[in-house]
Amino acid sequence: MTRKLYYDAIEQRTFDARLLRQETSGGRTRAVLDQTLFYPGGGGQPCDLGTLNGVPVTEVYEEEGEIVHVLDGSLEGEQVRGEIDWPRRFELMQQHLGQHILSAVFVRDFGLNTVGLRLERDAMWIDLDGYVREEAAAQAEAAANEVLYEDLPVRILFPDREEISRRSKRPIPQTDQAIRIVEIGELDFTPCCGLQNQTTGQVGLIKIQRLDTHKSGSRIHFLCGRPALRWVCALCGDAARLLRELNCAETELAERVLRQQKELRELKDQRQALLGRLARARAAELLQQAPRVGEVALVRLALPETTQEEMKLLFACLTEQKGVAAVLGGRTGDGAFLLFGCNKAEKRVDVRPAFREAIAGIGGRGGGGACCAQGFGPDAERLEEILTAAVAQLEQQLQA
Numbered sequence: 018m019t020r021k022l023y024y025d026a027i028e029q030r031t032f033d034a035r036l037l038r039q040e041t042s043g044g045r046t047r048a049v050l051d052q053t054l055f056y057p058g059g060g061g062q063p064c065d066l067g068t069l070n071g072v073p074v075t076e077v078y079e080e081e082g083e084i085v086h087v088l089d090g091s092l093e094g095e096q097v098r099g100e101i102d103w104p105r106r107f108e109l110m111q112q113h114l115g116q117h118i119l120s121a122v123f124v125r126d127f128g129l130n131t132v133g134l135r136l137e138r139d140a141m142w143i144d145l146d147g148y149v150r151e152e153a154a155a156q157a158e159a160a161a162n163e164v165l166y167e168d169l170p171v172r173i174l175f176p177d178r179e180e181i182s183r184r185s186k187r188p189i190p191q192t193d194q195a196i197r198i199v200e201i202g203e204l205d206f207t208p209c210c211g212l213q214n215q216t217t218g219q220v221g222l223i224k225i226q227r228l229d230t231h232k233s234g235s236r237i238h239f240l241c242g243r244p245a246l247r248w249v250c251a252l253c254g255d256a257a258r259l260l261r262e263l264n265c266a267e268t269e270l271a272e273r274v275l276r277q278q279k280e281l282r283e284l285k286d287q288r289q290a291l292l293g294r295l296a297r298a299r300a301a302e303l304l305q306q307a308p309r310v311g312e313v314a315l316v317r318l319a320l321p322e323t324t325q326e327e328m329k330l331l332f333a334c335l336t337e338q339k340g341v342a343a344v345l346g347g348r349t350g351d352g353a354f355l356l357f358g359c360n361k362a363e364k365r366v367d368v369r370p371a372f373r374e375a376i377a378g379i380g381g382r383g384g385g386g387a388c389c390a391q392g393f394g395p396d397a398e399r400l401e402e403i404l405t406a407a408v409a410q411l412e413q414q415l416q417a
């Protein structure tokens with residue numbers, strides 16, 4: 018059995034111990050000491066990290082009463098000086114105690130139990146056995162922070178089962194060993210094997226980030242302590258930047274951003290409508306001027322500068338009409354886009370052979386069916402010439 022210093026010396030960061038044994042396999046060393054401050058993980062809380070004689074500890078776990086330290090290298094000598102990564106441990110304790118407090122407030126004020134949780138240094142959630150609205154979550158967050166201001170003592174107890182069943186609202190663990198209870202003032206009395214700060218004030222801050230629905234309840238994403246402060250500071254930094262950019266007051270920020278979003282949506286709709294009108298007008302003009310083979314109008318157009326979106330709109334306007342075949346090419350960005358096709362009812366035209374030649378001519382790739390083929394290529398140099406050849410091929414098809 019390893020002596021578990023982490024339960025007795027909650028504020029201690031370094032310790033001395035004796036190496037009982039170590040073994041190395043697969044480039045990793047597993048070391049067992051006579052005593053340790055390294056928490057092996059449990060109760061939802063991740064294990065401690067740190068160093069033993071300066072060698073990084075990458076994982077810690079418990080196996081048959083012994084604490085196993087997984088190391089990046091092996092230890093020399095029997096005497097070991099250990100140091101846990103204190104800022105990390107402290108934040109994990111803040112997260113863990115904050116979780117107990119928030120869970121206890123949801124039980125006390127809303128009758129909701131925590132039925133699942135995840136606890137990491139920079140991410141945490143609890144699952145509640147019922148739905149919570151935004152306002153209720155805000156109330157719970159405020160109440161939980163009040164518990165921090167009260168700076169309540171956090172005590173570790175090993176009471177008998179009778180007292181546990183009387184005071185705890187949670188299921189009692191099935192074990193014949195003494196059950197470890199974390200008591201937070203009058204607020205909470207919960208079986209837990211994890212590590213927490215000694216007073217609620219040390220948690221500093223509890224901040225709910227967002228709510229999700231999960232199964233038949235709510236998942237509350239939140240942070241406590243320094244992780245919460247980091248998150249709030251990052252968010253405030255972004256908000257401050259927006260305030261400067263938009264030149265508005267704090268109270269107007271959300272309203273302003275939402276208004277701009279609405280305006281943007283309206284502008285996009287207007288732009289789409291204008292592009293549609295433009296395409297229809299252009300299509301009508303092109304059809305008037307297009308040469309005809311029998312009843313089929315053959316439209317050929319090379320656009321010096323355009324976008325794929327514009328070309329597709331124009332193509333749709335042209336080919337939605339019966340008796341139309343179109344060969345469109347346009348310079349877009351760093352190459353050319355080709356769009357060949359005809360009205361779906363037009364059975365005499367198959368644009369694929371002409372398209373294959375044309376797309377090869379611009380060094381591009383693409384494909385499609387008999388009524389519509391498209392592709393992009395980098396070489397727009399001979400675009401005019403290529404389109405003329407394509408139209409000639411379609412003309413031959415129609416005359417055959």
Ligand SMILES: [Zn+2]
Binds near residue numbers: 210
């Ligand atoms: Zn716990």
